[in-house]
Structure formats: structure tokens, C-alpha cells
Amino acid sequence: MFGIDLSGQPEIVVQVAGYIEAGWELAASWLLSPAAWSQFGLLVVAYFAALMVTRKLRPLLVRVLDPGDSTHLLATPRRFVMGFLPLLLPLMAYVFTGIGESIVRSLFDSGAVIAFGKRVFLFLAVRALVRDIITDSFLKLIGKYVFLPIAGLYALGMLDVAQTQLSAMTVQLGNISFSVMALVRGLIAGALLFWLGRWSNEQSTNFISKQEEMRPSIRQLAVKSVEFIIFGVAFLLLMNIMGINLSALAVLGGAIGVGLGFGLQKIASNFISGVILLVEGQATVGDYVELDGGEAGTIVRMTARAAILETFDGRWIVVPNEDFITTRVVNYSDSGSANRYEAPFSVSYDTDINIVPDIINAAVAAHPDVLNEPYPADCELVGFGDSGIDFTVEFWVNGIDDGQHKYKSQVLFIVWNALKDNGIQIPYPHRVVEFKGAVPKIET
CATH class of the missing domain: 2.30.30.60 (SH3 type barrels.)
Structure with a gap:
């Protein structure tokens, strides 16, 4: 190359030098060729034509597609389509360049320069897609490190060479063999399928969650079923894209089955129990x-x-x-059914116990959360204790007596205040000590 002897250099240096020499010869032929200059002129004309058409067409498309604050059924699709307007200029340039390429090939039987320009416009379209349109962080990462390099190789005309080299390289894992190209294709497809599966699962979950006529357990089961179906289909598609024969995974599937049978019994049991809970x-x-x-x-x-x-x-x-x-x-909840609770208390033996139930029932019934159905508040005599007469008041509330709703505590406050207001004493423990024989003398 250029009179330089590379015979003693590594093979990769010789190959790179060969590519540089071929590129230099191609550039020299373009610079000295009238057909190349005419193609370059058509590229410039195609770009300015696309620029003029875009300036006229873009405001019209914005007026047609912009839904404003509308919540109509077609508002979301219109906003989605309007987000792709940054692609209008490079795609129009790509179309006009394609028309120019067909004209040049019919006149000169050559169109390498304009074909290169067309590929560059496609690269610019991909760049605008990644930079200005894609908002999802995961997709933007894929676009930056996958789509843009592929578009760059295509623009330079090296995509076929890269595919051939990657297809010739193979990876062997046991009895499974696949090329590096299949691995790259699988990584790209897997990333896209993962994102699509996640997005589909979110949309289906939101849709199912809004179906209020369904029982919550059925909605939960439907969400899990759709999730398994989506990612199961994505896995099968990925295996097919990578060219992996699913029968080659039979041994692995058998090993997983044995593991489920012996080592994962509890997990399988809990999974099946969860399905039963959701169904019932x-x-x-x-x-x-x-x-x-x-x-x-x-x-x-x-x-x-x-x-x-x-x-x-x-x-x-x-x-x-x-x-x-x-x-x-x-x-305790069971679709919001009422629950019964009890609040025990005692009164002094000097109390007229016949008036206690009416006083307590009226006081407890005034609590805003105490229900009259299925039964109103009911004060009952339960026994005669050592220090006082024991009562309990039964009451129903439509909720749970837990840390947030301390119904029993509130009812006991009501009982205390009602007894105090009516002059009824709440006893405290008394002990009577009897001495047999002489009363012991206390020395002072």
C-alpha cells in the first residue's frame, strides 16, 4: 500500500491496510468520475427537496394529529404517531434519494455514490429515532449500543461483511451449537421481546385491574396467568429466533422436572396452593x-x-x-361482613343491676360505628365476681378491631362515662380477713 512493505506485519494489520487501500481507490474513482459528481449533485438536490417538503408538510401533519387535551379514543394513537414527526426529514430525503438512484442507474449504469448517500440518510433516521423519539430508558440503551452501530455498518456498506464473519464463528455448549451471529441476534431479539413482554404485561395488568365486576382473587389470577403466557410465548419466540432446537433442551427439562419433584416440593406446593386460593x-x-x-x-x-x-x-x-x-x-373481612366484639366490665354489689343494661345499650348504640344490624348493642349479665357483678356488652361493627380501629377501647370509654354519669360505682378488689380466736395484739 502506497509503496509500504507490510509483509512482516500481523495479519490484522495487513487486512486493515487492504481495506484502507480499497477505500482510497474508491474515493479516487469517485473524485475523478463525472457520474460520481452527478450523483453527489442529486444527493444535494434530494436533501433540499426533502427539506422544502418537510417545512410544508410538518405544520399540516401537526394540525391533523395534535389532539390537544382531548380524551377521545383516537387521542392516544394520534399523539403516538405525532411523536414520529422528527423522522420526516431524513425519511423524505431517503425517498427522494431512492428516486434519484433509479434515474442515475438508468443513465450511467452506476449508483454507488447516491446509494451511499441513501444509506447515510437512513442512518440519520435511526439516529433521530434513538435521540428524539424513544423515551423508554431500556429501549434508548438498546438503540444507542445496538441500532446505531448496525445502522452505521449498513451506511458504510460493511453490514454484510460483519454478518458473514459472525456467522462463520460458532459456539459449542454441550450438544448445542450456534453461531456468534445467532447469539447476537438472540441478544437483540431477547432485549426487544423482554421490553415488549414487560410493556404488554403492564397494559394487561392495568386493563384487568379496572374490571371491577370481577372478584379481586379472579383479577389476581388473570394477571398472573397473562404474565406467564406473555413471557412463555416470548421465550419460545426467542428460542426460534436463535435457531435453537427445543428438543435439544429435553435433557435440561428432564433435570428441572426431577429437581421440582425432589428439591422443590414446597415451592410447587405453595404455587399450586396460591392458584387454589385465587380461584376460590x-x-x-x-x-x-x-x-x-x-x-x-x-x-x-x-x-x-x-x-x-x-x-x-x-x-x-x-x-x-x-x-x-x-x-x-x-x-374477619370476608367481603366486608360485620364482626361482633365484646367489652366486659363490672359494677358494685350495691348497684340496682336492673337498670344497667338499658343505660349501657343506649350509650354504646350512640357510637357512630356500632351497627343495629344484624343485632344492636346487647348488655348481658355474665356472673357474680369476687369484687363485683360482671357484665359484658356485645356490639357489631363493620370492620376489624385492630390497631387502626380500636372499637373495644372506645366502647369501654363509653361504658365508664355512662356508669359515672348515672352514679354507678365500678368496684375494685376487696378482701375480708377473719381471725379465729383472740385478735392479735400489735405492740407499739
């Missing part, structure tokens, strides 16, 4: 439950493996789904 709807998000083991709280989240309970003091308890199936569970 006996416990769902928002219910206040108490398990046989003493765990109690509001279900704030249900996963494939466990349910998460939040106690009244803010702690989270992770309870395996299997415990909801194999043990006794008390569901």
Missing part, C-alpha cells in the same frame, strides 16, 4: 386474616409462593400459601 377467593388482598399459628394481619400482597400480611403495628409477615390450605384460617 377465600382469602384475597385486603382481607384481615388470622392463621392457626397465631399470625394475623391484612393481606397486602399475594405472590406465587406466599401471601404477605401487614400487622396493625406495621410489620410484614410472609406466610406460605400452603398454610392457607392445610391449616385453619379465620377471615
Whole structure:
């Protein structure tokens, strides 16, 4: 090259020098060729024509596509299409350059310069797509490090060479063999499928969550089912794109099955129990439950493996789904049904106990959260204690007596005040000591 002897240099240096020499010869031929100059002129004309058309067409498209503050059904698609307006100039230049290329090839039987310019305009379109249109951080990362390099190789006319070199390189993993090109194609497709699956899952989750006529448990099951289907289909598509025969994964699938059978029994059991819970709807998000083991709280989240309970003091308890199936569970919420509670108290033996129930029932019934249905407040005599007469008042509320709603405490305050207002004494422990024989003398 240029009279320089490269015979003693490494092979890669010789190859790079060969590419540089070929590029130099191509550039020299373009500089000295009238056809090349005519093609370059057509490139300039195509760009200015695209610029003029874009200036005229863009305001018209904005008026047609801009929905303003409208919430009409077509407003979102119109905003989406309007976001692609930055591609108008490079794509119009690409179209006009393509027309110029067909003219040049018919006249000179050559169009290398204008073809190169057309590829450059396509590269500029991809650059505008990544820089100005894509807003998702994950897609922007893919565009910056995948789409732009591919578009750059295409613009330089080296994309086919790169594909050939990558296709010739193979990777062997056991009995599975694939080329580096398949791996690159799989990484690109996998990234796009992952993003598309995540986006589809978010859209389907939002749609299902708005279906208020469905039970919460059925909505939860539908969300999980759609999620498994979306990512299952994405996995199968990725295997097909990479050219991996799924039958080659049979051994791996068998090993996973054996692992599920022996080492992952609990996980499988909890997963199946979770599906049963979602189908039956006996416990769902928002219910206040108490398990046989003493765990109690509001279900704030249900996963494939466990349910998460939040106690009244803010702690989270992770309870395996299997415990909801194999043990006794008390569901205090059960779709918002009323619950009965009791508040015990005592009065002095000097009290006329016949007036106590009416006083307490009227006072407790005045509480705004105490219900008259299914039963009103009911004060009952329960026994004669050592220090006083024992009563209890039963009352119904449409909620849970937990850290947020301390109904029992509030009712006891009401009982105390009602007894005080009516002059009824609340006893405290008394002890009577009897001495048999002479009373012992106390020496002073």
C-alpha cells in the first residue's frame, strides 16, 4: 500500500491496510468520475427537496394529529404517531434519494455514490429515532449500543461483511451449537421481546385491574396467568429466533422436572396452593386474616409462593400459601361482613343491676360505628365476681378491631362515662380477713 512493505506485519494489520487501500481507490474513482459528481449533485438536490417538503408538510401533519387535551379514543394513537414527526426529514430525503438512484442507474449504469448517500440518510433516521423519539430508558440503551452501530455498518456498506464473519464463528455448549451471529441476534431479539413482554404485561395488568365486576382473587389470577403466557410465548419466540432446537433442551427439562419433584416440593406446593386460593377467593388482598399459628394481619400482597400480611403495628409477615390450605384460617373481612366484639366490665354489689343494661345499650348504640344490624348493642349479665357483678356488652361493627380501629377501647370509654354519669360505682378488689380466736395484739 502506497509503496509500504507490510509483509512482516500481523495479519490484522495487513487486512486493515487492504481495506484502507480499497477505500482510497474508491474515493479516487469517485473524485475523478463525472457520474460520481452527478450523483453527489442529486444527493444535494434530494436533501433540499426533502427539506422544502418537510417545512410544508410538518405544520399540516401537526394540525391533523395534535389532539390537544382531548380524551377521545383516537387521542392516544394520534399523539403516538405525532411523536414520529422528527423522522420526516431524513425519511423524505431517503425517498427522494431512492428516486434519484433509479434515474442515475438508468443513465450511467452506476449508483454507488447516491446509494451511499441513501444509506447515510437512513442512518440519520435511526439516529433521530434513538435521540428524539424513544423515551423508554431500556429501549434508548438498546438503540444507542445496538441500532446505531448496525445502522452505521449498513451506511458504510460493511453490514454484510460483519454478518458473514459472525456467522462463520460458532459456539459449542454441550450438544448445542450456534453461531456468534445467532447469539447476537438472540441478544437483540431477547432485549426487544423482554421490553415488549414487560410493556404488554403492564397494559394487561392495568386493563384487568379496572374490571371491577370481577372478584379481586379472579383479577389476581388473570394477571398472573397473562404474565406467564406473555413471557412463555416470548421465550419460545426467542428460542426460534436463535435457531435453537427445543428438543435439544429435553435433557435440561428432564433435570428441572426431577429437581421440582425432589428439591422443590414446597415451592410447587405453595404455587399450586396460591392458584387454589385465587380461584376460590377465600382469602384475597385486603382481607384481615388470622392463621392457626397465631399470625394475623391484612393481606397486602399475594405472590406465587406466599401471601404477605401487614400487622396493625406495621410489620410484614410472609406466610406460605400452603398454610392457607392445610391449616385453619379465620377471615374477619370476608367481603366486608360485620364482626361482633365484646367489652366486659363490672359494677358494685350495691348497684340496682336492673337498670344497667338499658343505660349501657343506649350509650354504646350512640357510637357512630356500632351497627343495629344484624343485632344492636346487647348488655348481658355474665356472673357474680369476687369484687363485683360482671357484665359484658356485645356490639357489631363493620370492620376489624385492630390497631387502626380500636372499637373495644372506645366502647369501654363509653361504658365508664355512662356508669359515672348515672352514679354507678365500678368496684375494685376487696378482701375480708377473719381471725379465729383472740385478735392479735400489735405492740407499739
